[in-house]
Amino acid sequence: MPLTVFGAPLSPFVRKVRVCLLEKRLDYQLEVVMPFTPPEWYLQLNPLGRIPAMKDGELCLADSSVICQYLEEAYGQTARLYGNSPVERAQIRWLEKYADYELAPLTTFGVFRNRILKPSAGHPCNEESVQAALNQKLPPHFDYLERQLGQQPYFVGDQLSMADIALTSQLINMEHGGELIDAGRWPALAAHFARVKALASVESLLPGEQRMTAKLIEMGKRTSQPS
Numbered sequence: 001m002p003l004t005v006f007g008a009p010l011s012p013f014v015r016k017v018r019v020c021l022l023e024k025r026l027d028y029q030l031e032v033v034m035p036f037t038p039p040e041w042y043l044q045l046n047p048l049g050r051i052p053a054m055k056d057g058e059l060c061l062a063d064s065s066v067i068c069q070y071l072e073e074a075y076g077q078t079a080r081l082y083g084n085s086p087v088e089r090a091q092i093r094w095l096e097k098y099a100d101y102e103l104a105p106l107t108t109f110g111v112f113r114n115r116i117l118k119p120s121a122g123h124p125c126n127e128e129s130v131q132a133a134l135n136q137k138l139p140p141h142f143d144y145l146e147r148q149l150g151q152q153p154y155f156v157g158d159q160l161s162m163a164d165i166a167l168t169s170q171l172i173n174m175e176h177g178g179e180l181i182d183a184g185r186w187p188a189l190a191a192h193f194a195r196v197k198a199l200a201s202v203e204s205l206l207p208g209e210q211r212m213t214a215k216l217i218e219m220g221k222r223t224s225q226p227s
């Protein structure tokens with residue numbers, strides 16, 4: 001039975017899991033569950049109501065990191081995404097956590113939510129909060145990540161890991177929200193973003209996401225027009 005991922009494609013956490021599955025060449029199906037108003041049955045899978053969740057046979061898991069770490073251990077013959085030593089695993093988990101808990105509140109719940117989700121639901125974008133994220137809160141994080149990356153192609157070791165996937169996943173939501181990393185100020189990070197986005201796994205998801213984002217932008221324009 002194939003694995004089932006529950007969630008919506010524009011969530012950075014769902015994208016993380018999908019890219020992990022694609023890199024590991026594991027078959028899966030996506031069952032769309034929208035966040036914030038999940039159906040009652042979904043609370044059986046994740047009592048917090050957040051996406052993603054995943055089923056593997058009878059096993060049900062929630063939280064993107066828990067899911068990806070399970071896939072790494074349960075499907076040991078597939079591409080390794082959590083490094084090759086305790087040191088690498090710790091570094092990868094740190095950067096994954098950094099992406100999910102430090103970047104997400106700014107890139108996804110700041111820029112993307114304000115610019116795309118709120119207008120599509122008839123609520124105004126708080127552009128002041130977007131500008132604060134872009135100009136004050138994100139730059140120190142980008143400085144740190146630029147230093148961590150140095151001249152390496154990937155954040156940890158010399159191969160793709162969940163650190164690269166989690167960080168890129170957040171930056172994709174920022175891009176859907178109309179903002180790119182400034183390549184003049186953070187050249188290594190901007191090049192890394194382009195490199196990871198060009199992976200076949202990531203590339204295969206982006207056109208669908210871009211179409212959905214364009215639709216949401218159109219909805220936002222319609223709801224903001226006076227009737």
Ligand SMILES: N[C@@H](CCC(=O)N[C@@H](CS)C(=O)NCC(=O)O)C(=O)O
Nearest residue numbers: 011013035036050051052063064065
């Ligand atoms: N740490 C969780 C975060 C999941 C998360 O916050 N998902 C958002 C969508 S991007 C959500 O479901 N929000 C709905 C809510 O908080 O009620 C993970 O990595 O899976």
